[in-house]
Structure formats: C-alpha cells, structure tokens
Amino acid sequence: MGIELDLELPDIEILKVSRDSKGDYVIELRSTNKSGVCRKCGQEIRHFRGYDEWITIRHLPILGREVYLKIRPRRYQCLECDNEPTTTERFSWRASGKSYTKAYQDHVLRCLISSSVEDVCLKEKLGEKQVEAMLSESCFGKNPLDHISYIGTLGLDEIALKKGHRGFVAIASSHYEGRTQLLGVLPDRKKETVFKFLKLIPDALKTTIDEVATDMYEGYLNASKEALGESVEIVVDRFHVAQSYRKSADSIRKQEQRRLKKELSEDDYKQIKGLLWAFRKNPDKLTETENGILEIAFGYSPALKEAYQLRNAMTDIFEEPYTKQEAITAFIEWEEKVIQSGLNCYDAFLKTLNSFQSQIANYFNNRCNSGFVEGFNNKIKVIKRRCYGIFNIKHLMQRILLDTLGAKLIITK
Template sequence: MLQDNYTQDLPIFKGVTVKYFRESEDNNSYEAFIEMPVKEHHCPHCGYTTTYIKDYRLQKVKDLSLAGKPLKVTISKRRYICKNCNSTFTENNPYIKRYCHFPQRFYFEAIKETFNLQSFSAIARRFGTSVTSIIRWFDNINYPKAELPSCIAIDEFKGNADGEKFQCNLSDPVKHKIIDILPNRDSEDLCKYFLDYPYEKRAKVKKVVMDLSTLFRSVAKKIFPEAKIIADKFHVIRIVTNSLENTRKRIQKEFHDAKRKWFKRSRRLLLKPEYKLTDEDKIELNRMLNSSPELEKAWLLKEKFYEIFRKETRTEAKRELRDWLLLANQLSVPEFQHCITTFTNWSTEIANIVGENVSNGFIEGSNNKIKVLKRISFGFQNFRRSRNRILSLI
C-alpha cells in the first residue's frame, strides 16, 4: 500500500509517467519529472511505425501553482528515428503541445483572468510571466458583431484609443448586455457600421434610448425608421434640477455669509420632490422660498415638470410638456431658458418616456466600469484590444 504512486493519479499528469514529485530544497516550490511511456510511433513523413529512440531532450516548463507554491516540471522528451526514411521526430506529449512553453491549462487560466477587472500587469505578476505574453495571448480573442436586439441604448465615453477621443457604447438596456463598442462617434462611421446589417434586422429595432444628443438622434432616424426614440429620463430631469441649482447659486450670492451657508446646506430640500418632504422639511423649504420670489418660481417649474411623467399616455404627457413650456416662458427665470430651447426640440422623445420602462441606467453603469478599467490599465492605445477587453469584462 505504501508503494502506491498517488501522484500518478493527479489529473494534470494524465497520460504521462511521473518519475518523481517532491518539494524543492528551499521549500518554495514543487518539482516534478515526467516522461512518456515507450510505445510505437508513426513517422509524420512516411507513416512507417518505429520504436527506435535516437536521443533524449529535457524541457523545463512552469505549471500552475499547487497549494500556493509554483510547480516546476522537467519533461524528458524522446526523439525517434524512422528506419524507412531516416527522418527524426519528437514523440507526442499530452502534457504540453509542441512549440509551447506552458501547458494548455496555463494559457486558459491566464486568459480567464482577463475577464476580471484588473490590469494585464497584475495578471502577469500572479502567473509569473511577462506582460507582453499575457497581451499576446489575449489578442487571440476577437468578438464578432452581435445581433441587434429590439431595444438598444447608445452613449459615448472617453476612451482615447487609436487617436479618437470618444468611443461609443452600444448596449441592450433590457437584457443588461453590451452589444458592441464602436471606434468613434462620427455620424458617417456610425451609419456605415449599422448599414452592414440588412434592413430586415434593422427594422426589428423598435426602441432607441439615448441622452439628449442630436448626433445620435439623427443617426437613429436614418438607420432605424421603425424605431421609437426615447430620451433618457435621468438626463432630462437633470437639466431641470441643474437650472434650479444655478438659480439658487445666483440668488444666494446676494445674502450675507450666515444665510448663504444655510442656503447651501439646505439645497437638498429644493431638489427633493414635494411628496417626499416631511412637515419639518416643508417649514424649512417655505423659509427658503420666501427669501426670493424668483427661487419660488424656479422651484414651481421643477415640481410642475415632474407632473409630465405621472401622465398615463404619451398624448397627455406631450400636452403637459407644452403647458410647462408656456409657464416657463411666462415666469422668465433666466436659468430655465436652456430648458425651454432643449425641451422644445426634444418634446416628442421626452413624451415617449411615459409608459416605457427602459433607460440609460445600465449603459451609464457600464461606462463607469470602463473608466475604472481604463484607469487601472493606464489607458488603452489599441482600440481592438480595448474593445475585446470591455466585451470580455461586461
């Protein structure tokens, strides 16, 4: 029983003979010596079978760690000689492929690590190999163009790859999946990309969600004639809240220091929806609004704007938005002039938000993860590599 070689049963040494397996003298690693059993081999040149051994060659390779310690393997390779054509060849070895420096599972585990949020340098340190090797192995991965879903979301992010400052993120907001990463945000290049899909596939896209970008809207109208363009609710409301904040900042400059600081500390009450205010909040809010009639107008416009999204149909929402624009023109708060211009141009897309449960939430979150990946990797110069890394990660 004590003579049994249990090392032979390890899955990593399947198909080979283990001559010894031991701990190194410094106790920092494991060492193994393996060889193939002698058997007949077919000559790769003439097909003749032979068992004549010409010589032996030793190859030292590094395997994955075992129990937290590196595994160093020495392989004894036999070279056979064919008596028919007098050519020599090396025996086949299931442990490691020809011309490889590591076992196949070593490559698989290293590439699998690139699917996590970490840099190539961190992976190289963990596996004890060079950064260029990790990058070279990863570059064998390539993702083809995916099918277009019925609902897509599009947004830009600052990628700085291949000389282009911005890249585009194309995602499925329903299944929470990135469809593709595009090299730039040029309208002509975007149209070329989407026109590679036949019209039948583009016609299946029924919804396109985006922030208030006229560039993306013009492309969507040309490429997806059957789709309904929906403005992202967060970006729409943010324009209103920013206008309210700018009004507060302008007005509080006229106050003395104590009141100005109190105004700044209490700004959350202005942004909070009225139905969420407690009785104490309402008392504080009234004190703020009584300090400036213009601030009261801005707060009223903010609350009235929320009513648009409480409507049940698009027609009612569009009518409510039209009434809001008339009210904003009558109240004439300077900071809301940008809202009036923008919402007039995007009235249809804003009304389309009502009754829909899709937004740019996922794509904004994935853009944030892309920025983290870019930061820990100290940027990406190669667009193809950055695209494959993003699609592997998210």
C-alpha cells in the first residue's frame, strides 16, 4: 500500500492498518499525548498510570469502506487531589462519550441534509436512534434562537403536521437581509402558546424585532401585541388577507353554481363548465374562453358578478401606492360598496377587516412583502414530506435547522 494516510486527527500516531472480514478498514492508533486533565481538580496531570481497554471509534469512510479506529486511552494520576484519582485521557476529536469521531458525526449530518434519516441509516449502516442522537447532540439540536443575532421581521404562521389533520403547529421565523431562519416550532397556535414563546425571547434579541408579520389569526395578533408591546409594528400579511376575501368570493361562486346546476338545462349549464378556474384566476391572466365563461355566468347571476368585482377591487387597493391612511380610506369605501351590494358572503371578512384595520393597513407603511413566510413554510412542508411526516416537534425543528443552516455550518467548514 503506497498511500500515506493522514487521519487529520491531532496527537495520534498510526500503528497498523488492516482490513476486517467485511473489507472495512481497522486502524490501530496510539495517543501521543503526554498529559491529561484531572477529573476532580481540572489540573493538567502527567503521572502516567498505563493504558485503558481498547476502544473502537468510527471515522470517515475511505474508498467507500467503513473505517474504525482502535485506540487505548492513556491514564494519568493526579498527585494533588485526595486519594490520588486516576483519569482516562479524552480525545478532542471524539464525539464526547460516543463511538464515533466528530468528523464522522459531521459527515452523517452532511448526508442528512435534504435526505431522510431512513436513507442515511441505510447508506451508513446506522440505527435510526444513532442518527437522531447525532442530530440532537449537534448544534442543530440547540434552541433555534441560539443561531440568531438579529430578528428583523418576525413571521408567524402555521402548518398542519398531518395531512387532513386538525393539529397545527405554529412556525416562528426571522427574516433579515434576505435570509429566512427558524425561530421556533410551537406545539399549537393558541394565543397563550405564542405569547409564552415571544416572552421567552431574550430581551437583547427582542430589541432586534423590526416588525411582526402574521396572518389574520387573532391569537397571533393579540399575543404579539401583549408580549412585545405597542412599539413593535404588527403587519398582517397581505397574502393572508387576500386568501380570506378570495375565499369569501369563492363561497358565493360555489353557492351560485349549485343553484344554476339545478335551475339550468343541461346544455345551458355546460356553457359555464370551467367556471371555478376562470373565477379564481387573476383577471389579467384570463383566456378568451374563460372570459366568455365568466360573462355567461355573470349573465345568470348578477350577484356573482358583483362579488367578483368587489374581490378584484380589494386586490387593486393593495396594488395602489397608498399611504397607510389612504389605504384605510379605501378600505372604508370598499366596505360601503359591499354593504350597498347586499351581499353577505363578505360578512366574516368585513368583521376581520374592521378588527385589524390598522395592522392590515400597516402593509402600506413599508410594503414589506412577507411572502418569505410562505416560502419558508413551503420549505418546511418539503422536509416534512421527505421524512414521511415528522410528528415530533423536536425532530422537525432539528431537521429544519439542519436543512436551512447546515450548508453554512458544516459544509463550508
């Protein structure tokens, strides 16, 4: 073998390299350390008391083969402490108390980025528990807040842990200088839970919150107000506002379509086939056929037309270069039109618009597009799907940190 092996581990010397029956490498090492640290007094100790038992430590693979290091730690005695205790040397390169090196742990974590625990277990011949332990003992197992130095925009949103399940977890994220990072995964989206989480943000970090971006959920809004004080601006995400009034408009579409199906002849009803998508689409993006479908449907249902126009008028408000005050005026005018129309599909939305008028209109202050919240949540959903649904919040949090920070923390090192 003409290859000079450099294990890149300090204070060791290679005694022997051999292959085991499976073809994996077994490398016998000797520690070249001449001293240890007393476990009682913490002083450097040099009185050598012989070797401990052989231990086996997994290291980075070579040529596609697993690599096991074998070493007998040296033992030193402290002559200063009572009873002159003996301490076994510790290796700076070994994951503390583990049967693998820190370098191997990083290797497994790198493999885990954009992959799943099952996959990595298969490739590295490790147990699920082992991989999970490597993750939770790494920096990705720490509180997400420990990775944050400036919050910027604090986003609050939720995702469903199980599809079709009512169990939501809340996701708190930070967005600053184009970077989105996880702040926390909360077990539910109750006001008390969010309040408690926000309260636990260290004061120094709290002062770095420029604004809070949230959906129209009352729990978030009230928790933010109470936990962070009036001085932090709360902005309701315009896309969540849009989701809400668009859903209102869609409810009358559904209702009218059901009515028309009963009242129209089969041939006439066929003319409005495709109404759902034509109605939901951005008016600028409609094809001629879709425009035709809408026109026919509106002929049968003036109420539907009115709801549609009001919906688009609301979107237009958000596109205008209004100041906050001008936006509020526009909201009030819109509200009057809704009331005059006699439509009731917007009732729930009007209630929200009134309760959170100021927070919704805060969007116009600096037009912070909190699409990042949505983008970040999509990333989380991908992680969740890839891992066949992670139902454990702690694991989910670690996986998000690994996938979003891993490249920076363990690849570039």
